[in-house]
Amino acid sequence: xxxxxxxxxxxxxxxxxxxxxxxxxxxxxxxxxxxxxxxxxxxxxxxxxxxxxxxxxxxxxxxxxxxxxxxxxxxxxxxxxxxxxxxxxxxxxxxxxxxxxxxxxxxxxxxxxxxxxxxxxxxxxxxxxxxxxxxxxxxxxxxxxxxxxxxxxxxxxxxxxxxxxxxxxxxxxxxxxxxxxxxxxxxxxxxxxxxxxxxxxxxxxxxxxxxxxxxxxxxxxxxxxxxxxxxxxxxxxxxxxxxxxxxxxxxxxxxxxxxxxxxxxxxxxxxxxxxxxxxxxxxxxxxxxxxxxxxxxxxxxxxxxxxxxxxxxxxxxxxxxxxxxxxxxxxxxxxxxxxxxxxxxxxxxxxxxxxxxxxxxxxxxxxx
Ligand SMILES: *Cc1c(COP(=O)(O)O)cnc(C)c1O
Numbered sequence: 190x191x192x193x194x195x196x197x198x199x200x201x202x203x204x205x206x207x208x209x210x211x212x213x214x215x216x217x218x219x220x221x222x223x224x225x226x227x228x229x230x231x232x233x234x235x236x237x238x239x240x241x242x243x244x245x246x247x248x249x250x251x252x253x254x255x256x257x258x259x260x261x262x263x264x265x266x267x268x269x270x271x272x273x274x275x276x277x278x279x280x281x282x283x284x285x286x287x288x289x290x291x292x293x294x295x296x297x298x299x300x301x302x303x304x305x306x307x308x309x310x311x312x313x314x315x316x317x318x319x320x321x322x323x324x325x326x327x328x329x330x331x332x333x334x335x336x337x338x339x340x341x342x343x344x345x346x347x348x349x350x351x352x353x354x355x356x357x358x359x360x361x362x363x364x365x366x367x368x369x370x371x372x373x374x375x376x377x378x379x380x381x382x383x384x385x386x387x388x389x390x391x392x393x394x395x396x397x398x399x400x401x402x403x404x405x406x407x408x409x410x411x412x413x414x415x416x417x418x419x420x421x422x423x424x425x426x427x428x429x430x431x432x433x434x435x436x437x438x439x440x441x442x443x444x445x446x447x448x449x450x451x452x453x454x455x456x457x458x459x460x461x462x463x464x465x466x467x468x469x470x471x472x473x474x475x476x477x478x479x480x481x482x483x484x485x486x487x488x489x490x491x492x493x494x495x496x497x498x499x500x501x502x503x504x505x506x507x508x509x510x511x512x513x514x515x516x517x518x519x520x521x522x523x524x525x526x527x528x529x530x531x532x533x534x535x536x537x538x539x540x541x542x543x544x545x546x547x548x549x550x551x552x553x554x555x556x557x
Pocket of ligand 1: 248250273277318346347367368373380381382
């Protein structure tokens with residue numbers, strides 16, 4: 190059997206209804222902003238539980254816009270974790286600010302207990318990442334941020350639909366980012382992103398700024414940029430919204446099944462812990478395993494395509510050299526980098542695939 194990491198071919202194997210909507214877009218010739226984007230923004234704002242959603246071109250730019258809208262720039266510091274996708278940190282650097290790393294905890298999120306000692310008088314924002322589609326420890330982070338008087342921006346790029354303490358990810362920080370990259374949970378046909386906020390003033394600024402600062406065709410209120418979400422992507426996104434809850438439900442169900450199937454390997458395999466006070470949407474199904482590289486090769490040999498997100502933490506990447514970090518600075522994150530393994534588990538797995546993956550993993554540990 191072959192279990193590929195990408196499920197995109199399966200997901201879009203019957204694109205007729207998307208094409209129907211695209212036909213409608215072509216007939217309307219509304220190729221910038223317009224009704225498809227408006228409709229999607231309203232639906233997302235409603236879904237996340239915020240007053241404003243602004244469609245933008247990428248998740249990375251969504252993060253940059255969040256930070257810039259708060260005035261973050263040169264001379265400022267933004268606190269985040271080294272175990273995230275490059276874009277979290279790239280976005281901080283793009284504003285001119287300096288990324289300051291804090292180690293992660295067992296759940297692979299920024300460790301709230303270690304944040305306080307990283308705060309300086311230059312800290313402007315704490316930027317937790319809802320890594321793997323599970324919420325970071327937001328109540329502790331929000332309390333600390335309020336204590337020291339800085340803003341929280343959620344990197345919710347991989348966590349659309351996740352929640353904690355009755356609130357959705359993306360509704361907790363002051364202004365927050367989602368991605369709609371093909372490998373994210375609501376995955377359009379190219380790039381797309383969203384900025385979401387409850388703050389009317391920030392929303393008004395961002396809405397202007399991402400569209401040339403135009404209040405209307407003839408009035409430029411502020412200098413802006415062009416970071417608009419493309420209507421083609423909004424068409425796809427609107428269709429995907431119709432099935433989002435069902436897809437997330439399947440992901441969660443498949444993850445639960447796998448957790449159970451691997452529960453006998455207790456000492457060898459740690460499955461993702463789901464939280465009781467919220468909903469993790471399983472963007473990545475990340476195990477922590479003994480003899481990771483051997484297991485990975487074994488699974489590859491069996492046709493199970495796994496990934497490591499990521500083998501080299503960001504503070505040890507060449508790009509981070511100027512930040513002055515070294516091996517040993519973030520021991521938990523560094524340890525996890527050697528243990529983590531992402532299975533090709535998602536909403537479109539067959540039961541046969543799930544069973545096959547579990548059997549292969551059990552076989553590996555039983556035979557050794
Ligand atoms: C995907 C992702 C981004 C960037 O999103 P793009 O849409 O690819 O630019 C940022 N942060 C995290 C944690 C992500 O997973």
